Amino acid sequence: MSRIAPWRRAALAAGTCTAVASLLISGATGAGAANSAAAPDIDIAAVKADLAELQSIADANGGNRAHGQAGYKASVDHLKKKLDAAGFTTKIQEFTHGGATGYNLVADWPGGDAENVVMAGAHLDSVDEGPGINDNGSGSAAVLEVALAVAKADLKPEKHLRFAWWGAEEYGMVGSTHYVNELGSGELGKLDAYLNFDMLGSPNPGYFVYDDDPALEKVFTDYYATKNIATEPETEGDGRSDHAPFKEAGVPVGGLFTGAEATKSQAQADKWGGKAGESFDPCYHSSCDSPKNIDDKALDTNTDAIAHAIWQLSS
Structure with missing residues (x-):
């Protein structure tokens, strides 16, 4: 989650975005709904192994994976190697x-309609103060394992699939903004949806679903309903995470988050068994944000939810 102040909240009306995404979802209720049932269960052990590798990279590079530090570039190279081996077309954008x-780092899965793109992303950088395993190794590893599952299944989606990992987001969505600016209006118009995943394994987690677009939100809330998991609209990250530049450019956005900052009311805290004022992640932006700072159940459930969304929305 970016450290940028909460006042930078996205302010554009979402009417056009909602209409586009509504068409997207309605088109997925037939064959797409059937294909979505085939979304694989993502092995949490594989996601945890990715997190251990990111921790090792931080350990070997001064304790962090921050922008401008060797640990960040090593993280990019590590993910790129895995994606290349799986058959993705990858590109590093400087x-x-x-x-x-x-x-x-941007990875395209060959095939699918290039005029209709479903994109999933996460920021890969940490802050200088620590290795950033929940923030945001968790989102990065989850997106990686879903991408690798696409390759393993040799998925033949109707829509084109693209995955991305952003740099310098802890300075205020720098990498994602650069990507959106470089993409241009023509290519932006091809994006049916951008899904963002930021901090998916917070201790004492909440299941927060981005509410920027009702149709995309419903893809996730329906999934959690099948698991009897209560969700909350995600508002804390509005304008503060990697989806903001996409939303501001008119792209329908959705995504997931498990909480970073303190709960604001006892009613909210009661839902997660905590106390008002208690942080969802006591190691947020600090050196203790290690693999020990992960709720395995939340990370597992959220990763499977990503796979469900990717299978459904790309059909």
């Missing part, structure tokens, strides 16, 4: 921020 080179 940009500059604060006098340092930043990197976005």
Whole structure:
């Protein structure tokens, strides 16, 4: 989750986005609904192994994976190697921020209608203070394992699938903004949906679903309903996470989050068994954000929810 102040909240009307996404979802109720049932169960052990590798990268590079530091570039290279081996077409996009080179990693799955793209992403960078395993190794690893599951299944989606990992997001959506600006209006118009995944394994987790677009929100809330898991609309990250540049550009956005900052009321805290003022993640932006700072059940459930959404929305 970016450290940018909450006042930078996306302010554009979502009417057009909602209409586009509603068409997207309605088109998935036939063959898409059948195909979505085939979405695989993502092995939590594989996601946890990815997190251990990201921790090892941080350990070998000064304790973090932050923009401008060796640990971040090593993280990009590590993911790219896995995606290349799985058959993705990958691209590293460079940009500059604060006098340092930043990197976005973009991976396209061959095939599907290039005029209709479903995209999933997460920020890969940590803060300087720690390895960033929940924030946002969790989202990065979950998106990675779903992408690898697409390759393992040799999925033949009707829509084109694209996955991305952003750099320098902890400085305020720098990498994702660069990507959106470079993409241009023509290519942006081909994006049916951008799904963002930020902090998916917070201790004492909440199941927060982005409410920016009702149709995309419903894909996730319906899934959690089948698991008897109560969800909350995600508002804390509005304008503060990687989806904001896409939303501002008119792309329908959705996604998941398990909480970072303190609960604001006892009623909210009661739902997660905590106390008002208690953080969902006591290691947020600190050195203890390690693999020990992960709720395995939340990470497992959320990763499977990503797979469900990707299978359904790309059909």
